[in-house]
Amino acid sequence: MTLSEAAEATGGRVLGDGSLIFKRISPVHDAGPGDLAMLANRRYAADLPGCAGRALLVSETLSRIEGGPVDRLVVEDAHAALIDLLPLLHPEPPGECGVHPTAVIHAAATVPERADVGPHAVICAGAMLGDGARVGAHCVVGEGVAIGTETVLHPNVTVYAGSVLGDRVVVHAGARVGVDGFGYVTSGGRHRKVPQVGGCVVEDDVEIGANCTIDRGSIGRTVIGAGSKLDNLVHVGHNVTIGPGSMLVAQVGVAGSVRTGAGVAMGGQAGVSDHLRIGAGARIAAQAGVIGDVEPGQVVSGYPARDHGTYLRAMASLMRLPELVRRLGRLERRLGLEDAG
Amino acid sequence: MTLSEAAEATGGRVLGDGSLIFKRISPVHDAGPGDLAMLANRRYAADLPGCAGRALLVSETLSRIEGGPVDRLVVEDAHAALIDLLPLLHPEPPGECGVHPTAVIHAAATVPERADVGPHAVICAGAMLGDGARVGAHCVVGEGVAIGTETVLHPNVTVYAGSVLGDRVVVHAGARVGVDGFGYVTSGGRHRKVPQVGGCVVEDDVEIGANCTIDRGSIGRTVIGAGSKLDNLVHVGHNVTIGPGSMLVAQVGVAGSVRTGAGVAMGGQAGVSDHLRIGAGARIAAQAGVIGDVEPGQVVSGYPARDHGTYLRAMASLMRLPELVRRLGRLERRLGLEDAG
């Protein structure tokens, strides 16, 4: 691809020689002589002088940054440009169409002609795949599961009976969808299981990371709202509703019956206690432990989670505490008071 | 099922018309006109006025709550009533009995007649399944593993060689039991692995959540005590003993050689450092980081974990710290002391 072609594909502009050809896009520090080096973040500007790339892909705000290749493709947002360019450079391989002979498909399952079922995959009775759906090797699609059009299950995924996945959903390897929730009634030290018979609904355009676990409802439903994205190893408990367009970074845990508004963001390893309400657009910092409702748009961090700025200031002042103790003692001595500490 | 029949099944009583028929049980906010709406928590009372359910299932303490259906099934504990009612409303499907023809069963494995082995499951040499055991699709039951009666492995579970699972154990999809522990001897920056040859024992009536990881012992044994329940994505290190009847919520991590008494509870994402002793009945709050022994019955939170009440009060007072600094400066000025800060 030439720099000019890339400019056309992205709506960007060329600084320098538009006829330069590149084969792939690489980070500045890793770029070889046939590469378009990408600088998306001023943090990596120090790598520019040593950059071996043929040309540089930069966002408008960094277009004139010094060092590195002088021939440049300037775009509004370098990351967004990747969305246009990478599919042209790395066209998706066609995949092996159809149903692999080792797949086990129940007679009462529905698999349309234009669907792929990988080696050893298991499709149980009553399950229905949408047009263009792809089920990877070793997936288990349980009884009565509905999978929408163009939805992709990577290998080794388990979808428990009765779960519903929308269109264009992507589920990465090892994720478990529709798992029994953690519901017990305890008496006399014995935990009796409450049957988990509710639903699990993953709406359109959701992406679920590798080895995530999404519980089914106990009697209600668990819902992952349309367009939400879950990173790897995220846990979502039973009866939870995640609002549409939310982002849950790796290892987040959301306990049972939590409800979030649209567009919430949870940083890595954050946790939310059961039955809470998280308002639309709220942002929960990495590792925050939320034990109370969060208002729409609020930003919280720490355990117990509080307003993010307040928390960081408090933790900073905490580091001055030994000094405060010394000052207090000096005052007490000056006044002839005995040091109570 | 009629309301009267449900009252009989649960030992509850009917307020209103006992002949009303319902087909399923739903949360108040989700109940349709043929449903028995369930209110287990006063928190959701606000949903009652809009409840479309035919009748209401409530605990005794909420029996007279205003709003919602006037025909009611009043029980001692609504959650406990579900344990009686749901199996009647949702009888478990019979399952496809026997050994699936695609399963790979070693000639030296023992599979009783009344056991199910799902598609593509692998049962290795010397493994023994108990009567009524069910091994899901794609499970791997390693060499010499013993699985008790009525124990259920959901799909994609791996049981490493030599592990022992008791009776009525349930293991959810993707859990790994008997994994090598994390044991190395480091010298000169090189980590040499200590062979992990110990056992892994999961006692009767344990439930293990999806994608959990339970390590085998290094030379001793890892033991999950009878009746304990592990939520999803829990990690248990090598040589750990979890006392009977314990509850480990999602994403808990227990490091090597920890020993707990009976009936401990660990909240989501809590962690326990290696070699510690956790007394019977101790409660470890969500996200707590335990780096010292915990007394029986103690409740701890925070990092490093301390008494729960003390910790919460300290964190609350921390938020007042900037104000204390101002007050201290005022005192110093009054006494003509230079502000040391």
Next chain:
Amino acid sequence: MTLSEAAEATGGRVLGDGSLIFKRISPVHDAGPGDLAMLANRRYAADLPGCAGRALLVSETLSRIEGGPVDRLVVEDAHAALIDLLPLLHPEPPGECGVHPTAVIHAAATVPERADVGPHAVICAGAMLGDGARVGAHCVVGEGVAIGTETVLHPNVTVYAGSVLGDRVVVHAGARVGVDGFGYVTSGGRHRKVPQVGGCVVEDDVEIGANCTIDRGSIGRTVIGAGSKLDNLVHVGHNVTIGPGSMLVAQVGVAGSVRTGAGVAMGGQAGVSDHLRIGAGARIAAQAGVIGDVEPGQVVSGYPARDHGTYLRAMASLMRLPELVRRLGRLERRLGLEDAG
């Protein structure tokens, strides 16, 4: 094995009767009369008087400890001695050589004669296994993946297309290697995925725990440095470089584009935010939340992570805060100042 033979194998020395025979090594509290009991840690000395073992394996520093068996094998480091002794006591079973007939191996994959491929494993087009490699049941080795010599994949592992694993790598059950990273461009509440087309390189002698998730690079590469060890349920984001010889304990999360030097150690459940630099030999305590760069050799803990000693002292002084508030009020009253609180 006799105590004398064990002394020879470990370079240790015998106290007492070298002709004593033992069959296995057990922890002190668990040792039977035919066992060599092992005491590696003074913490367990209290178990010695009740120890039923035939002889005692101890480190030099504990050689004269009172109680327990008087016949002893004294070594420099008892854990290191296990590395010598256990393979003699528990020789690895030969394994079922060759390719299982149920494995699905693409015609364009390379599987050398001296390699094992387990039941139902799937080896895709262009994948190459090294000499002596072992691929467990239900593994999926994606298109173009390269697996080095003597590398072992335990069951149910997924290696995404294009990933490269070195020699003598061990990957435990359910780990996912080369997963799509979590990269989106958000506008108008909609998250558009940035194609993840980079590489994932796991260098020689790395061990990856059960159910770990390692992302591929977005356009660059993710690299796990040679000899690094990852415990279970660890997450490594896209474009991360983990320096050689590092140790990541269970449930650690490393966000995208982090780079660490050699020999870093991260305690259980620790997290590192994206784009940070962690210097060689740095130690990150369990549950620490790192949101800034860490210097080589630095030890940090807490959230936000700070110098470990400073953090622990600050948390300790925090517990005295209510007392400080009382002392401050007393001073104010003494000076006739109104209590501002």
